[in-house]
Amino acid sequence: MIHVAVLGYGTVGSGVVEVIETNKKDIEKRAAARLNIKYILDLRDFPGDPYESKVVHDYNVILNDPEVTVICETMGGVHPAYEFSRQALLAGKSVCTSNKELVASHGPELISIAREKHCNYLFEASVGGGIPIIRPLNYSLTAEKIDSITGILNGTTNYILTKMDKEGADFEEVLKEAQEKGYAEKNPEADVEGYDACRKIAILSSLMCSKNVRYEEIYTEGITKISAADFVYAKQMNKSIKLLAMSRDKKEGFFAMVAPFMISRTHPLYSVNDVFNAVYVHGNMLGDSMYYGRGAGKLPTASAVVSDVVDCARHPGKTVMCFWENEDVKVADIESDQGKFFVRVKSGQKEEALAAFGSLAEINVGIAEEFAFMTQVMTEKEFNDRIEKIGGCINRIRILSA
Amino acid sequence: MIHVAVLGYGTVGSGVVEVIETNKKDIEKRAAARLNIKYILDLRDFPGDPYESKVVHDYNVILNDPEVTVICETMGGVHPAYEFSRQALLAGKSVCTSNKELVASHGPELISIAREKHCNYLFEASVGGGIPIIRPLNYSLTAEKIDSITGILNGTTNYILTKMDKEGADFEEVLKEAQEKGYAEKNPEADVEGYDACRKIAILSSLMCSKNVRYEEIYTEGITKISAADFVYAKQMNKSIKLLAMSRDKKEGFFAMVAPFMISRTHPLYSVNDVFNAVYVHGNMLGDSMYYGRGAGKLPTASAVVSDVVDCARHPGKTVMCFWENEDVKVADIESDQGKFFVRVKSGQKEEALAAFGSLAEINVGIAEEFAFMTQVMTEKEFNDRIEKIGGCINRIRILSA
Numbered sequence: 001m002i003h004v005a006v007l008g009y010g011t012v013g014s015g016v017v018e019v020i021e022t023n024k025k026d027i028e029k030r031a032a033a034r035l036n037i038k039y040i041l042d043l044r045d046f047p048g049d050p051y052e053s054k055v056v057h058d059y060n061v062i063l064n065d066p067e068v069t070v071i072c073e074t075m076g077g078v079h080p081a082y083e084f085s086r087q088a089l090l091a092g093k094s095v096c097t098s099n100k101e102l103v104a105s106h107g108p109e110l111i112s113i114a115r116e117k118h119c120n121y122l123f124e125a126s127v128g129g130g131i132p133i134i135r136p137l138n139y140s141l142t143a144e145k146i147d148s149i150t151g152i153l154n155g156t157t158n159y160i161l162t163k164m165d166k167e168g169a170d171f172e173e174v175l176k177e178a179q180e181k182g183y184a185e186k187n188p189e190a191d192v193e194g195y196d197a198c199r200k201i202a203i204l205s206s207l208m209c210s211k212n213v214r215y216e217e218i219y220t221e222g223i224t225k226i227s228a229a230d231f232v233y234a235k236q237m238n239k240s241i242k243l244l245a246m247s248r249d250k251k252e253g254f255f256a257m258v259a260p261f262m263i264s265r266t267h268p269l270y271s272v273n274d275v276f277n278a279v280y281v282h283g284n285m286l287g288d289s290m291y292y293g294r295g296a297g298k299l300p301t302a303s304a305v306v307s308d309v310v311d312c313a314r315h316p317g318k319t320v321m322c323f324w325e326n327e328d329v330k331v332a333d334i335e336s337d338q339g340k341f342f343v344r345v346k347s348g349q350k351e352e353a354l355a356a357f358g359s360l361a362e363i364n365v366g367i368a369e370e371f372a373f374m375t376q377v378m379t380e381k382e383f384n385d386r387i388e389k390i391g392g393c394i395n396r397i398r399i400l401s402a
Numbered sequence: 403m404i405h406v407a408v409l410g411y412g413t414v415g416s417g418v419v420e421v422i423e424t425n426k427k428d429i430e431k432r433a434a435a436r437l438n439i440k441y442i443l444d445l446r447d448f449p450g451d452p453y454e455s456k457v458v459h460d461y462n463v464i465l466n467d468p469e470v471t472v473i474c475e476t477m478g479g480v481h482p483a484y485e486f487s488r489q490a491l492l493a494g495k496s497v498c499t500s501n502k503e504l505v506a507s508h509g510p511e512l513i514s515i516a517r518e519k520h521c522n523y524l525f526e527a528s529v530g531g532g533i534p535i536i537r538p539l540n541y542s543l544t545a546e547k548i549d550s551i552t553g554i555l556n557g558t559t560n561y562i563l564t565k566m567d568k569e570g571a572d573f574e575e576v577l578k579e580a581q582e583k584g585y586a587e588k589n590p591e592a593d594v595e596g597y598d599a600c601r602k603i604a605i606l607s608s609l610m611c612s613k614n615v616r617y618e619e620i621y622t623e624g625i626t627k628i629s630a631a632d633f634v635y636a637k638q639m640n641k642s643i644k645l646l647a648m649s650r651d652k653k654e655g656f657f658a659m660v661a662p663f664m665i666s667r668t669h670p671l672y673s674v675n676d677v678f679n680a681v682y683v684h685g686n687m688l689g690d691s692m693y694y695g696r697g698a699g700k701l702p703t704a705s706a707v708v709s710d711v712v713d714c715a716r717h718p719g720k721t722v723m724c725f726w727e728n729e730d731v732k733v734a735d736i737e738s739d740q741g742k743f744f745v746r747v748k749s750g751q752k753e754e755a756l757a758a759f760g761s762l763a764e765i766n767v768g769i770a771e772e773f774a775f776m777t778q779v780m781t782e783k784e785f786n787d788r789i790e791k792i793g794g795c796i797n798r799i800r801i802l803s804a
Contacts, residue, residue, distance in 0.1 A: 019545050019687050029612075030544040030723065124542070130688035132542030139541060140526070140534030142432040143421050143708035210431075268694060271673045285421050285705040286532035286696060292670060293691030303687040306545035314723065321432065321716065 002031065002313045005039040005062040007084060008075035009046065009055065012098045012125070015302025016072050017051060020309075027306060031313035038068055063087055069119075070312045072305050073097040082106055089113040089121060096308035098125035098301050104199035104215045107206065108326035115319045122308035122320075127200040128153065130300025131293035133279050135307070137207045138322055144283030146208045150246040150400070153200040155275035155295040156184045156191035157223050157243040161260075162273045165240050170228045183275065193222035194243060194258040201245035204279065205256055208247060210323035213256060217331040221259040225395055233342065233372055236365045238265045241397060242272070253332030261400045262342050269400075335381040339401060343387070344372045344394040352390040370394065377401075404433065404715045407441040407464040409486060410477035411448065411457065414500045414527070417704025418474050419453060422711075429708060433715035440470055465489055471521075472714045474707050475499040484508050491515040491523060498710035500527035500703050506601040506617045509608065510728035517721045524710035524722075529602040530555065532702025533695035535681050537709070539609045540724055546685030548610045552648040552802070555602040557677035557697040558586045558593035559625050559645040563662075564675040567642050572630045585677065595624035596645060596660040603647035606681065607658055610649060612725035615658060619733040623661040627797055635744065635774055638767045640667045643799060644674070655734030663802040664744050671802075737783040741803060745789070746774045746796040754792040772796065779803075 004020075006013045020027060020035055028034050039062050040054045049055075059080075062068055071088045073095050075081045081102050085095045089110060097103060102110075103123045114121040124134045128151070137146070152158050156178065163174045175192065178184035190196045202215035223243050234241050239262045247256040263270050268290050272278040277295025282288050294300040311320055342363070345353050350371040354360070360373040375383065387393050406422075408415045422429060422437055430436050441464050442456045451457075461482075464470055473490045475497050477483045483504050487497045491512060499505060504512075505525045516523040526536045530553070539548070554560050558580065565576045577594065580586035592598045604617035625645050636643050641664045649658040665672050670692050674680040679697025684690050696702040713722055744765070747755050752773040756762070762775040777785065789795050 023545060023547050023687065026547055027545055029725070131691055132538045135542045136534045136538055139713070140537045140709055141705075142712040143425060143429055143705040145425050145428055266673075266675075268673055271668075271670055273668075283705070285425065286702040287699075289533055289693070289695035291691070291693060294689050297689075300688040303543075303545040303685070307542055310544040311541070323431070 001034045001036055002070055003036050003038040003067045004070045004072060004309060005041065005068050006037060006072045006074060007041045009040045009042040010074065011298045012301050012305065013040070013072070013074035015298035016074060016305050019299060019302045019306045027310060031310045033313045059084055063091060068093060070094045070096065070309050072309065073099055074305065075099065076101070078102050078105055085110055085121070086113065089117055089119060092117045092119050094120040094122070094312040096122045096305050096312065098305050100126040100199045100203065104202045107203065108212050108324050111322055111324050112326060118317050118319060120312050120315070120319055122311060123203070124308050125301045125304035127203050128277050128279055128291070129294050129296045130303055131277060131279065131291050131295065133291050134207065136291060137204070141281070141283055144285055146281055146283050147249045148247065148282040149204050149208055150244055150269065150280040151201060151204065152242055152269055152272050152278050153197040153245045153295065154191055154243060155277060156188065158272065158277065159183050159275050161223060161226070161241055161243065164226065164228065165231050168228050168231065171224060171226055192224055194220040197243060197245040197258045201247060201256060201258060205247040206324050208249070209254065209329050211325050211327045211329045213247070213329045213331065218256040218258060219334040223260050226260055227395065229367065230395060230397060232365050233363050234262055236363055237262065239263055240270055242269060244400065252336060254329055255332050255334065255337045257334060257337070259398055261398050263400045264402060267400065267402065336379055338377055338379050340377055340399040341375045341383055341396050342399055343375065343396045344370050345390065346394065347371050349390050356386040356390050374399065403436045403438055404472055405438050405440040405469040406472045406474060406711060407443065407470045408439060408474045408476060409443045411442045411444040412476065413700045414703050414707065415442065415474070415476040417700035418476060418707050421701060421704045421708045429712060433712045435715045461486055465493060470495060472496045472498065472711050474711065475501055476707065477501065478503070480504050480507055487512055487523070488515065491519055491521060494519045494521050496522040496524070496714040498524045498707050498714065500707050502528040502601045502605065506604045509605065510614050510726050513724055513726050514728060520719050520721060522714050522717070522721055524713060526710050527703045527706035529605050530679050530681055530693070531696050531698045532705055533679060533681065533693050533697065535693050536609065538693060539606070543683070543685055546687055548683055548685050549651045550649065550684040551606050551610055552646055552671065552682040553603060553606065554644055554671055554674050554680050555599040555647045555697065556593055556645060557679060558590065560674065560679065561585050561677050563625060563628070563643055563645065566628065566630065567633050570630050570633065573626060573628055594626055596622045599645060599647040599660045603649060603658060603660060607649040608726050610651070611656065611731050613727050613729045613731045615649070615731045615733065620658040620660060621736040625662050628662055629797065631769065632797060632799060634767050635765050636664055638765055639664065641665055642672055644671060646802065654738060656731055657734050657736065657739045659736060661800055663800050665802045666804055669802065669804065738781055740779055740781050742779055742801040743777045743785055743798050744801055745777065745798045746772050747792065748796065749773050751792050758788040758792050776801065
């Protein structure tokens, strides 16, 4: 019998209980053990809830119970989740988490404690919700040298951009609707500014490098400047606009970025719409592969947490494979990264733009006051210098190379 | 040090050697052991090949060498691959295979021997080439009850259908071109008649059920009757035509089928083109997820075989999780399966068709001699009875429900 404690009885935490209840027979077969939810830690009481009697308010009850060997940390936030996870691991209890902030900020330390204490710190649910991506990276692509990861990692922004694309609506309008429907938070900053996607690509990049990619060093740009007009141009070019989180292991250095990109209709990520997420991985032997599914939501995320519980149950006293050392990766300055750009300037800037950018491809959708074009490949620095020279632009969006 | 033997130095076998050579450092780190390719079994000699000295012609050399603990079976075909694999497992040597015919026909027996002998029979490369799908099903979706799998599992037919869609060409024409380019075999029957996809969906279905789905019981229809005209209609309906391999665990029974389907532009499988493959999985908690990548090819397939070698290396003396019991699943008669159909009849049959099918949706693309329509949902039996009543049809294609 594996005794499990759930920290935080909110959306994901109650989902963990529901997943275990609903699929108990199958899960126990795969875990090769019976599962018992012994405690649920929450500040609140839940009168009338079938698990009411499991609720405790003092974490020490869980920590000091030697029967509890697996803890599901579904609290979110860095504190006190960090302290709780650390204490649990030091006591030899495995921790399965959906907490991307904590994994991105303290992952290598917690993984290293787990290794010392012969238990596990697992985080399948921290990226891509229900999409199995951590385990494929750790257990499946073991014969590969992964050199690039490109992800649609935030459901809220993908929902907003999909709506803008389909309905020709503007950002503020769609955001308001998404908030009313509960698809976006009242304070949507973490999503629309790309901070959430940044944490997630930091985690994936760290696994790709087997070292620590600090999320603070990843250039991050949100979607608040994307307008209905940008989508008119995108359509004309057979493209859409997606918020991409990416990292690239190149000869010139290790690059990572979160930013809106123009993406071609033929790219598999083009069809990833609404709240769905996807991770596109390139390895030196297998080429491109993609993992697609629900990036968030109570049950998909909880299912990923429970799959970690099964992994813990099957490996008592053993740390499963995860390479993420506490040594920082040198993230290259984005200024030296290269690509093409889509640019909109005022029609009065046309001559200057032609002079500054030389060879460019005009995109005409009949907006009289504007001159829009696609540049050649150049570094971010070269691009910024030229834009500065012509006195700025209305907007510019990077273009994903195929 | 793990000593490995490779059986068959053809495309995949030489790929295994190349993958291990190219990514040796990373692979050995993940395997937590050094790897040595000790023998290569082949009928031929390979003078001048860097691995010339490893080539042996007698399997007993490998079988009787206690140092060899992992065998890569990349021979293909059922015999003598079956005898070789069985002998290896009985001797406690793990086998990693790319051989879908053998896995589909003798999987449960070989898995059960591996379990008795505390070694492994692993087959990540047998389905979807470089797409990690076996390990995600076995290790990742452990909190799920999977109720449906829909796959594009054959690269040759997907290449042909993609070409037909894009170029408006007919089947025979594209097949010939594919044969000239080496994308289709001289005898293309296994691919174009759906036999290859049938073996692969039998394997995935067996893992979904944890029991044995006999490939002989899966209704299998190829793509040889699909014509350029069918794609004209498909386009009119915003659809394409794909060879799908699917299984469904329904209240009415367990259904499995390989057949061409009309598929909507909004479905993620719609964008899986050329030689790419994808597996679309529905679980009761996480909903839809998809796994996409190269379904064949030397290095992607070899990379999957080597990922199995790593798994063996990390679990010496231990059988990793795989539920596929030697108990046959009752596959329901396709006659009771339900769906919508796209149908083309001669224009003279229009009145009869209207009478026989009642409510239907006409599809008009301006082919004067034909009357084409989409039916309501009905069973295969109901459909066949009605078609028989009106004296047959020019063609009919099932429609994938969204």
